[in-house]
Amino acid sequence: MITVVGNGRDKFTEYGYQKATEAVKSIIDSNPNEEIASGDSPMKGIDYLAKTLTPPERYMNRPPNYATCNVGFERFRERNLQLAESRIVYVIVSDNYPPEYKGERFLYCYHCLKMNRNASNHCKSGACWTAMMAIEKGNKAIWIIIPNKEVKI
Numbered sequence: 001m002i003t004v005v006g007n008g009r010d011k012f013t014e015y016g017y018q019k020a021t022e023a024v025k026s027i028i029d030s031n032p033n034e035e036i037a038s039g040d041s042p043m044k045g046i047d048y049l050a051k052t053l054t055p056p057e058r059y060m061n062r063p064p065n066y067a068t069c070n071v072g073f074e075r076f077r078e079r080n081l082q083l084a085e086s087r088i089v090y091v092i093v094s095d096n097y098p099p100e101y102k103g104e105r106f107l108y109c110y111h112c113l114k115m116n117r118n119a120s121n122h123c124k125s126g127a128c129w130t131a132m133m134a135i136e137k138g139n140k141a142i143w144i145i146i147p148n149k150e151v152k153i
């Protein structure tokens with residue numbers, strides 16, 4: 001099983017979302033014999049792409065636990081730990097917040113900072129925490145940074 005997680009839809013521009021879609025498709029297509037798991041995030045984004053682009057028989061849904069009385073991150077913790085059991089965790093994140101982004105903007109990703117990884121080249125994501133847990137468990141994590149702005153050459 002491999003996991004495909006990352007930023008919510010609101011952290012991508014139209015251009016970035018298109019690039020993210022291509023990245024998710026390419027992971028699914030290049031691992032034809034593998035189950036693809038994702039977290040069914042209410043923020044849509046990468047989780048939504050993984051869920052809708054993976055053939056249903058290969059898709060493993062790992063939704064947050066809404067039944068818990070815990071709020072915030074605790075709802076996602078158990079789910080993220082399950083996802084961290086995957087052979088590879090792909091983290092697909094945008095390189096910068098879109099101008100119209102309404103949520104909190106972090107100067108760096110505090111999860112990646114803890115891992116001594118580049119923490120300022122992408123938008124903070126709970127997916128990075130999942131990847132950190134995967135690495136701790138001896139599994140692999142791969143980050144894919146999606147440009148939100150078209151780079152003209």
Ligand SMILES: [Zn+2]
Pocket residue numbers: 109110111112119122123124125128
């Ligand atoms: Zn990060």
